[in-house]
Amino acid sequence: MQFDGTNYESLTEGQSFSTVEFSITKSMNMDFQSCFSFSFSDDESANTGQEEDRNEFVNPVLIANFSVMKEALAWPTGVLHARELMCVYEGVACDEPLLMKMRVKNKLIKKDRKFLVLELQAYKRQSGIMALEVERTLVWP
Amino acid sequence: MRSGEIMKAVGDSCSVVVAAVGQEKINRFGEVHGTNGRTHTDPEFAENSVFKGVIVQGTLVLAPVLEALKRIYGAKRWLAGGEIETKFTSFTRPHDVVTAVFEVKEVGEAGMTIAYVCTKDDGTVVQMGTAKA
Numbered sequence: 001m002q003f004d005g006t007n008y009e010s011l012t013e014g015q016s017f018s019t020v021e022f023s024i025t026k027s028m029n030m031d032f033q034s035c036f037s038f039s040f041s042d043d044e045s046a047n048t049g050q051e052e053d054r055n056e057f058v059n060p061v062l063i064a065n066f067s068v069m070k071e072a073l074a075w076p077t078g079v080l081h082a083r084e085l086m087c088v089y090e091g092v093a094c095d096e097p098l099l100m101k102m103r104v105k106n107k108l109i110k111k112d113r114k115f116l117v118l119e120l121q122a123y124k125r126q127s128g129i130m131a132l133e134v135e136r137t138l139v140w141p
Numbered sequence: 142m143r144s145g146e147i148m149k150a151v152g153d154s155c156s157v158v159v160a161a162v163g164q165e166k167i168n169r170f171g172e173v174h175g176t177n178g179r180t181h182t183d184p185e186f187a188e189n190s191v192f193k194g195v196i197v198q199g200t201l202v203l204a205p206v207l208e209a210l211k212r213i214y215g216a217k218r219w220l221a222g223g224e225i226e227t228k229f230t231s232f233t234r235p236h237d238v239v240t241a242v243f244e245v246k247e248v249g250e251a252g253m254t255i256a257y258v259c260t261k262d263d264g265t266v267v268q269m270g271t272a273k274a
Binding site for chain 1: 156169172176178180190200204221223224226228
């Protein structure tokens, strides 16, 4: 298989990427929420994407979406997601303008596996408040 | 224990069943979330890869876990300092049902720590971690 993304060796610890401006639209949020459902084991009905409380604030997983990351980094086929650390500081509403800053926090090779640790910080554009911080560990092919 | 809403003391627990997803939902999630690599969205490609079939995005299991935690802690508390650390330990395949079990491990001034484990019906742990708020 031909390698089709950013080369691991070209990434350096501390490297920052261009800040990305984005927002999560209501339509994106509804699409996202419609992809999964869950139920507490003693509840009678599943919690579906139509629930009001699920639409008031954007799920942090969607804020830290991979599309934003891919604007900064060419993504090869076969990347594995190994670990995620998320700190939620403030709820984000749909259509709220956000800025995502991203940098390479760490690189390490263990048992021939190339680990890449990225730090992502989502800020509210208007207030400058950090809403979400993520440390994402990936295994690069 | 109903819905995790009264989890307050060490040892309290609840479980959440995350419904199985098929290829259509995997693809839609991939489009909106950016996890649309061929190992997720192209069954033929995935079958012939080292993964021997489609892998459900780990974040597609994590997303309902976060919704459940928001309900357990309450939105106000969770969205003002909630933390989660997750390790993705194995693959989830299309049509796998995953059960997440949450258990309170510590309660103190700094908040309540909950450990969680997501397991498939065959006993395989697909992700696990701790949350705090």
